[in-house]
Amino acid sequence: MTADDVLAIFRTVLETEDIAAADDFFDLGGDSLLATRVLSALARATGEELTMDDFLMAPTPELLAARIGGVVVP
Template identity: 55%
Template sequence: MGVDVIAEIFRRVLETVDVDGDSDFFDMGGDSLIATRVLSAVARHFDVELSFEDFFAAPTPTALANVIASVRA
């Protein structure tokens, strides 16, 4: 659920095209400042509030989608 949307958010904020479900945000050059943009976009799209801890523990689109599903359940 939402892996493609999260991958697209990563593409936009990191200005890259090579993102899949297992792409690690930090390995692709993301940092804590850029992570705020991801969290903001995720909050708008999925209507959830995630913490930095959530994001740092789940830095791939697939892992983050699982966290969102868990929060929404």
């Protein structure tokens, strides 16, 4: 999954197109309930289940895409 794929999910969940790959989900107004929608969409798309801790450690489309790809984000 690419950062653009994750970005599309962010845009759908947050209902705005004004998001870039380096934007923090929570700075954009996302909350824990919306984050679970993102995690569910990612699980459906990839078959990989991320945790809320994963999301908190990687709250941008580019960081989440890297985490899905197996890159550990510090």
